[in-house]
Amino acid sequence: MAAVLVCSAYGQSLNHKIDLPKDSPVGLLSADFGNSNVIARGGANQIEVNASLSLRNSSQKRIRSMTLMVYAQDGAAGGKGSVAVPTLDAAPGESFSIGIKTLLVRPLASGTPAVEVKLDGVLFDDLSFYGPDTLHSQRTMTVWELEAQRDRKYFKNLLETAGAEALGKEMLASLARQGDRSRMGVQMVRGRATNVEADKEFQFASLDIPESPIELSNGLARVAGNEARAPRFDIRNRSNRTVQHLEIGWLVKGQQGREFQAASVPGDVKLAPNQSGQMTQDATLRFDRPLAIESMSAFVASVEFADGTQWVPSRSAINQPRLRQVVEPSPEEQHLSQIYNKKGLQALIAELKKF
Amino acid sequence: MTRHTSETDLALYASGDLPVWRKLATAWHVRGCEECHGLVETFRLDREGLHQAADRLPEDILPVDWDQLSAEMTANIHVGLAAGECVTPRAPKVEALAWWRPAAAAAGILVLVAGAWWLNVPRSDTETIAHALQSLFTGQRSTIAQTAPQEDRGPMVGASSAGIELVENGGRMKIEQSGLQPVMYSVSTQGSASTRWVDEDTAQVTITAVYVQ
Numbered sequence: 001m002a003a004v005l006v007c008s009a010y011g012q013s014l015n016h017k018i019d020l021p022k023d024s025p026v027g028l029l030s031a032d033f034g035n036s037n038v039i040a041r042g043g044a045n046q047i048e049v050n051a052s053l054s055l056r057n058s059s060q061k062r063i064r065s066m067t068l069m070v071y072a073q074d075g076a077a078g079g080k081g082s083v084a085v086p087t088l089d090a091a092p093g094e095s096f097s098i099g100i101k102t103l104l105v106r107p108l109a110s111g112t113p114a115v116e117v118k119l120d121g122v123l124f125d126d127l128s129f130y131g132p133d134t135l136h137s138q139r140t141m142t143v144w145e146l147e148a149q150r151d152r153k154y155f156k157n158l159l160e161t162a163g164a165e166a167l168g169k170e171m172l173a174s175l176a177r178q179g180d181r182s183r184m185g186v187q188m189v190r191g192r193a194t195n196v197e198a199d200k201e202f203q204f205a206s207l208d209i210p211e212s213p214i215e216l217s218n219g220l221a222r223v224a225g226n227e228a229r230a231p232r233f234d235i236r237n238r239s240n241r242t243v244q245h246l247e248i249g250w251l252v253k254g255q256q257g258r259e260f261q262a263a264s265v266p267g268d269v270k271l272a273p274n275q276s277g278q279m280t281q282d283a284t285l286r287f288d289r290p291l292a293i294e295s296m297s298a299f300v301a302s303v304e305f306a307d308g309t310q311w312v313p314s315r316s317a318i319n320q321p322r323l324r325q326v327v328e329p330s331p332e333e334q335h336l337s338q339i340y341n342k343k344g345l346q347a348l349i350a351e352l353k354k355f
Numbered sequence: 356m357t358r359h360t361s362e363t364d365l366a367l368y369a370s371g372d373l374p375v376w377r378k379l380a381t382a383w384h385v386r387g388c389e390e391c392h393g394l395v396e397t398f399r400l401d402r403e404g405l406h407q408a409a410d411r412l413p414e415d416i417l418p419v420d421w422d423q424l425s426a427e428m429t430a431n432i433h434v435g436l437a438a439g440e441c442v443t444p445r446a447p448k449v450e451a452l453a454w455w456r457p458a459a460a461a462a463g464i465l466v467l468v469a470g471a472w473w474l475n476v477p478r479s480d481t482e483t484i485a486h487a488l489q490s491l492f493t494g495q496r497s498t499i500a501q502t503a504p505q506e507d508r509g510p511m512v513g514a515s516s517a518g519i520e521l522v523e524n525g526g527r528m529k530i531e532q533s534g535l536q537p538v539m540y541s542v543s544t545q546g547s548a549s550t551r552w553v554d555e556d557t558a559q560v561t562i563t564a565v566y567v568q
Contacts (some may be wrong), residue, residue, distance in 0.1 A: 185515030
């Protein structure tokens, strides 16, 4: 019996495929899947992907971010994963590497298990996009890039108007906020939850950003135990352009007084200027620890107009004390603050001067 | 207060059938106890009377071989005892230190089962079973969401400091960065979970996500 157990734990090799289109703006230099393996456990294969891809920008433009899709090639229905680098900034001809660490548990299938890595999207510094966009990467990466441009502009302006010392203080404050931010493990299930406890209606406090194209009001969700479900909001387009998509940040405050961003509520809408509507989501949010919810708040995190352009809150809006403590910093702000933290102020100033 | 020797022992003493140590003890007592001494003498006289009566039996009666008669009676007693054991329910035989054999066997089986479980059953399933057993034994009502298998509830995405996970159609996908703590994680109500990592040396930010199909 011991021999059988040992055999079942024995790892086997993993087949892999990297799918980059012929006209892709990135070329594959090398791929190392050396530490990847497959272990059969019970009725499933546990596939560990530990890969490093070396790529090169073969386009004529700077690549600001890139998203790769990772999935198992076993024919069974299942999820997809992605690995994205939002702070890449690769110049034409420049090479860079992306690490992929993924664990997949898949039903046992005949043949050698295989994993496929596909390019989902590349965003250039002029906001143009390349890729199949299966995962709606264009929208996500455009938001990252707009936030990056906003934050770089803010920090460069701070450096020019208040000097290096003020920039250093701002970076320290950013690092402190990132360290102090409350977090809680959350799960999201589509549809109604199976919690048998009676639920009650909870109202969202709307954190209005005056410049936002969308006005939020009458937000409600049903809360039972450590679950909150079925959020819905009244929305009004107060801009002069048609809105086709928006994303709302969902904040939760526990009775211990700690507030954190629990989830995002994205939704496709079609709102003409001045038109009102309602946005609902048939989803349940569950916290991984018992949580007595004291209050819930919501704010508009991003808006996409019908012409594909996007709006993100300005730096002055997210510097409001109420939002400053809970809104997650952009990937670019985390990138810059880490440069300051690791290499110092001069390295940060040099980075800001790049573009 | 003097304790007299039992009449049985006195009778056996009189016939010379007591074991050595009891014989010495009884002789010591009989020497100092008139009552017991009298009884011993009575048993001796009775015994002598019986022998004399036997000697006076008619000649047509075969002489009794007392030794053979004694051996036959002893054999009959053994046969009776053996037959009694056959029909009487037997009490369990208690053997000193007999418990260690089943205990060692049980421990061996436990180690094998635990090893097989660890190798073959996904950790999340173990946790689900543990939750169910806990609520069963503590009597606390647990939400079905906590105890039912994930697959029964449809797709689920989760995000925590350990990484992000998707459970869908009996399959799982988990993305984690060994040795790194995420600087942010979040779920979306449209069915995705994402997490953000920062490389300490290069300051490169990596965002991983899983999506419900």
